[in-house]
Amino acid sequence: MTATTIYEALKWASSFLENASREPKVAEILIKHELSMTQAQLISSLRENMASHTFRSYKAKIELHAQTGIPVQHLTGEETFFDRTFQVNADVLIPRPETEELVDHAIQTVKKKDWTDLTCVDVGTGSGIIAITLALELGDTVEKMYATDISDSALMIAKKNAGILNAPVDFFQGNFLSPLIDQGIKADILVSNPPYIDRGEIGQMADTVKNFDPELALFAENKGLLAYETILEQAKAILTEEAVILFEIGYQQGEAVTDIIHSTFSKSNVQVLKDINGKDRVVLAEVENTVRL
Ligand code: GLN
Numbered sequence: 001m002t003a004t005t006i007y008e009a010l011k012w013a014s015s016f017l018e019n020a021s022r023e024p025k026v027a028e029i030l031i032k033h034e035l036s037m038t039q040a041q042l043i044s045s046l047r048e049n050m051a052s053h054t055f056r057s058y059k060a061k062i063e064l065h066a067q068t069g070i071p072v073q074h075l076t077g078e079e080t081f082f083d084r085t086f087q088v089n090a091d092v093l094i095p096r097p098e099t100e101e102l103v104d105h106a107i108q109t110v111k112k113k114d115w116t117d118l119t120c121v122d123v124g125t126g127s128g129i130i131a132i133t134l135a136l137e138l139g140d141t142v143e144k145m146y147a148t149d150i151s152d153s154a155l156m157i158a159k160k161n162a163g164i165l166n167a168p169v170d171f172f173q174g175n176f177l178s179p180l181i182d183q184g185i186k187a188d189i190l191v192s193n194p195p196y197i198d199r200g201e202i203g204q205m206a207d208t209v210k211n212f213d214p215e216l217a218l219f220a221e222n223k224g225l226l227a228y229e230t231i232l233e234q235a236k237a238i239l240t241e242e243a244v245i246l247f248e249i250g251y252q253q254g255e256a257v258t259d260i261i262h263s264t265f266s267k268s269n270v271q272v273l274k275d276i277n278g279k280d281r282v283v284l285a286e287v288e289n290t291v292r293l
Contacts, residue, residue, distance in 0.1 A: 003049040003050075003052075004049065004050050004052075004055050005046065005047055005048060005049055005050065006031065006035070006042070006045055006046050006047070006048055006049075006050050007046040007047060009031065009050050009055055009058060009059075010027055010028065010031055010046070012059075013026075013027035013030070013031070013058070013059075013062045014027040014028075016062060016063075016066060017062065017065070017066055020066035020067075022065060022066050022069075026062070026065055026072045027062065028042070029072050029076065030058060030061055030062065030065075030072060030075060030076065031058060033075070033076040034054060034057060034058045034061070035050075035054065061075050068207075068211075069206070069207035069208040069211060069212070070208070070212060071094055071208050071212050071213075073088050073094045074088070074089065074090060074094075074212060077089065079094055079095045079127075080095075081095040081099070081100060081129045081133065082100055082103060082129075082133045082137070084132075084133065084136075084165055086127050086128070086129055086132075086161050086165075087127070087157055087160055087161055087164070088127050088157065089157060090212065090214065091151060091153035091154050091156075091157060091214060092126040092127040092154045092157050092158075092214065092217070093126045093127070093193075093213050093214060093217035093218070094212075094213060095127060095129045097276075098248065098275050098281050099129065099130065099193050099248055101275050101276065101281060101282060102130070102191065102193060102246060102247075102248045102281070102282050103129075103130055103133050103134060103137075103191075105246055105273060105282050105284055106130075106134055106189065106191050106246050107134070107137050107138060109189075109244055109246070109284065110138055110141060110142075110189065113244075115141065115188065116140075116141055117141075117143045118138070118141055118142045118143060118144075118188045118189055119142075119143060119144040119145075119146070119185070119186060119187045119188050119189070119240075120134060120138075120142055120144070120145050120146070120187060120188065120189040120190075120191065121145075121146040121147065121148065121177070121180060121185075121187040121189070121190050121191070121238070122134070122145070122146070122147040122148070122191050122192065123147075123148055123176050123177060123190065123191070123192035123194065123231055124148065124149055124150075124176065124192055124193065124194045124195070124217070124227070125147035125148060125149050125154070125155075125158050125171070126149060126154050126157075126158065126193075126217055127154070127157050127158055127161055128147060128157070128158030128159070128161045128162055128167075128169065128171075129161075130147075130191050130192075130193065131145050131146070131147035131158070131162075131167070131169045131191075132158075132161055132162050132165055132167040132169055134191065135162075135167045135168055135169050136165065136167050144170070144185075145167075145168060145169045145170065146169070146170050146171075146172065146180060146185065146187065147169050147170070147171050147172070148171070148172045148173070148174055148176065148177065148178075148179050148180065149171070149173065150173065150174060150175050150176075150216070151214070151216060152173055154214070154217075155171050155173055158171055159171055175230075176194075176227070176230055176231050176234055177190075177231060177234035177235060177237070177238055178234065180238045181234060181237045181238060185238060186238055186239070186240050187238050187239060187240065187243070188239075188240050188242075188243050188244065189243065189244050189245075189246070190231070190235055190238075190239065190243065190244070190245045190246070191245075191246045191247075192227075192231060192246075192247055192248070193247075193248035194220065194227035194228065194231060194247070194248075195216065195217055195218050195219050195220040195224075195227050196220055196224045196225070196227060196228070196248070196249060196250045196253060197218050197219050197220065197224050197250065198219070198220075198223045198224040199219050199221075201224075202219075223256070224250055224253065225253065225256055225257070225260065228247060228249075228253075228257050228260055229260055232245075232260055232261060232264040232265075233264065235264070235289075236264065236265075236289065236291040237291075239287065239289040240289065241288065241289055241290070242286075242288060242289075243286075243287050243289055244284070244285065244286055244287070245261065245283070245284075245285040245287060246282060246283070246284050246285075247282065247283045247285075248281060248282060249272075249280060249281060249282065249283050251279035251280050251281065252280070253280070254272035254280040254283065255272075257272075257283045258270045258272060258283065261283070261285045261287065265285075265287040265288065265289060266290075267287070267288035267290065268285050268286065268287040268288065269285065269286045269287075270283060270284070270285040271283070271284045271285075
């Protein structure tokens with residue numbers, strides 16, 4: 001076989017993926033990973049030959065992605081979130097750009113309120129992206145950052161990420177807020193991207209999602225609302241008197257989640273915020289927790 005330049009490999013992979021109705025951009029992400037190169041290194045090396053064993057391994061991964069829909073993040077083992085690299089695997093939901101918007105709303109809310117010494121909790125942390133990013137971005141404003149997950153294997157990844165990124169987060173295993181209730185912890189800010197997809201929608205979901213992201217992170221009963229119902233019920237026991245809740249939601253769930261919050265906390269101010277694509281994506285609620293348990 002004649003030598004293949006990096007440029008030729010990239011060109012082959014992009015059109016192969018395009019013909020298979022996959023994202024051509026995956027070609028570039030994978031080649032950088034395969035060659036351990038940054039974007040700048042890739043650009044300046046395009047005319048260089050690729051070692052034949054490297055090309056074979058690259059080609060096999062491109063073909064596997066095209067055929068099965070395995071997410072590129074499962075092939076590289078990482079994803080960028082809020083400019084930081086997080087380790088991911090099949091035990092955690094792959095970070096989505098929509099969740100960066102959730103985190104950004106949380107940061108802006110805290111800054112606007114001029115709060116200090118906050119206690120925050122990320123419920124169903126998965127790879128840890130929300131808790132870790134908030135801990136690092138908010139710095140001293142946050143006194144305590146907690147994160148929970150029911151999945152031990154997800155928590156292993158989250159703890160690994162917190163270690164690599166040097167983020168002060170305390171992780172607990174358990175169902176949504178149960179571990180905080182058990183420990184008698186109170187929180188000022190509750191952030192969560194819980195499972196919110198109704199199983200009935202599985203037919204419309206991409207194979208890259210439905211066959212590879214953990215079911216536990218995707219689906220919820222009661223039309224995808226059960227996680228919100230459970231978390232809010234539990235929140236009565238852990239929220240401070242003046243607290244903020246931020247949820248990522250499915251684009252058709254704004255009204256339903258608003259109703260659940262209003263019926264759980266009678267004194268609450270709820271806003272539904274749109275994502276960059278103009279879809280309802282975040283619920284931001286300021287709540288007065290008058291419940292005394
Ligand atoms: N936003 C994800 C998706 O639609 C779902 C994650 C979730 O249910 N929290 O793929």
